[in-house]
Amino acid sequence: MAGARSLALLLGWGLAACAAPVASQEVVRSERAAFRVRDFATGLDRPWGAAFLPDGRLLVTERPGRLRIVGRDGAVSPPLPGVPEVVAAGQGGLLDVALAPDFAATREVYLCHSAPAGGGALTRLSRATLSADATRLEGTRALLDAAPAQSSGRNHFGCRIAFGRDGKLFLSTGDRYNDKERAQRLGDLAGKVLRLERDGRPAEGNPFLGRTGARPEIFSYGHRNPQGLAVNPATGSLIEIEFGARGGDEVNLLRAGANYGWPLVSYGTDYDGSAIGTGKASAPGIEEPLRHWTPAVSPSGGNFLTGDAFPGWKGNLFLAALRPPGLVRLTMEGDRILGEERLLWGRTRFRQVLGGPDGLLYVLTDEDRGRVLRLEPAE
Template sequence: MRFPFKGLGLAAVIGLASLPQALAQQVHEAASARFTVTKMVDGLDYPWGFDFLPDGSLLVNEVDGRMLWVSADLGQRVEVAGVPEVRASGQGGLLDVVVAPDFTQTGDVFLTYSEPGPGGAGTTAARARLLREDGTVRLADVKVIARMDKKTRGGRHFGSRVIPAPDGTVYVTTGDRGEAERAQDPFDHAGSVLRVARDGGIPADNPFANGEKALPEMWSTGHRNIQGAAVEPGTGRLWTVEHGARGGDEINVPRAGLNYGWPVISYGRHYSGGRIGVGTTAKGYEQPVHYWDPSIAPSGMAFYSGDAIPAWTDDLFVGALKDQLISRLEVENGAVTNEERLVVGDYGRIRTLRNGPGGTLWFSTDEADGALYRISAAP
């Protein structure tokens, strides 16, 4: 391994990103803070996940299966070799990417994607080493750490996020693949949060580690389509956000072995208008921490860990696809106490949120001409 990335050969450079000074900026006035949004990387083809490397450079996943490395000065883009085969159809493709917390020592990154196989495709998570050699950037030693065993042909509800936890385990979120009843089957990976060791093994303290009552990697069940997840600073607790149907988007704090109700209970309704399951509550099923009705179509999620905008520190941010906004949620003792809606309709469908260098918060837009934007304190 050689880090940081330097001296990439011209043959590997597939595009040039405009420097941030040349890209559009807009100042926003919100009740909580005054902030600036700057377009930093443009010309992306439906970017999904992205994350920062320790040297300030970026990895960006495009749904069709291309991973890009973008230099810290945004002046170079290099297509990363060695990406696993994906089935890019509907909501599936190359999805999340997360740089391991110990990347400087290991060079590890995690990624999720819709993996093709007999019967169609399913959500898969892998770990790989990111290497720079001879003017190229590539993934090496790609190892699957979690895989949805039952593959189906639909193009909906893959999830999917991968979250390295403070205890060294890794969470992987899935969707129900558009087949709601699968989320209630303890021996089906669909509609669940999975928890695995970094090498794909089963942590001994998983709630179903012996595999008798559920698949051993199961952490929680009864989820519809989890497209956002983040670890809360200070507590280490996993928070997730999932799409409802017509209403009923949910934020949960999934706990070991519990069932979050889909499709038995929901605060939404079927797209036909009909009631889902038995209503909003039932014995044996957990309630969400927060929900939206009508739906905002939530996707990425991040706790703001910076202090450049002090009013936001430790707040939870959720991007929305349909409503094209960022929801800022104040959190206290595991509860959402207030919501503020930011940049409504200003930048399009918002997919992923990440903390960036210097106390900034970045987001991506889910568009054919997608982009990465930086939120920073306004001067």
């Protein structure tokens, strides 16, 4: 049975990798919009994170350890010097990128990546300055390590960055896979969402400040592999998107000091079919997800669409899905999820989705010859 499951998994990944892209002239009709999909930029190697510069250009990370700028015409720059050292193995590498809220004045860029440490690897937050001519990173330095380092395993780094309305920085870290219980240990930064000052210090007002045996950076805990963080523009709340095991993918509304259950409870099972933790889906004292999926949709990044190009989608939360590949659109009312629609299902693996300054939706594909796709309204 294990061999059959492994073969099925390999076949599933192969089919996803070979899935045919949408033709640019094809009109795709969804419940609230009709759109076309364009190849905006091509030739990227496993693009993972992206952030729009004030002038409309796009900073894009490549997981093997490169950072590039995509011009407004879709042209891709050479790799920028100054990127921090990464462990580009397994799921590790150069992962997320975010701009400081006052980037126009400071030109500060934040990067999350897997980094070598203690004979192994860990999740690291680094900061740099983008040069005035946008050709290199300067003054790159590490701000925080999600310690302790792990000598084995190259999976579950988390590594999404988001800034709250108060300017504090949120960072997600994965449980690192080999020791699930790290997510429940408050003296360990794995399997958490952290809330930080911009220099990497614990943020003022954090729930575990001053608590013996707990790391003061922690905002929430009990997370498996949080691959998405997004601030709800309607409420200011922080939404976390969590990649589950065999099912049990989640969208969570994060609350200070709350426990989200991994690996004590889960709506999924482990990859070998065995029960996780108590074998229960919920328990007293554990926060319930806003939505969960079993079978899995394998979500990665996600963001709210705030522009006006798609009036029927404004304020919706979009999730990039890896397997089955596609986009998940969630209709929101405040912090409640009212409905779900699946778009471009079975086409290709998507890693991140974000709204552009032009109001359009941009999607990163998880491919060796990766692309930035742009969804445009169809007349």
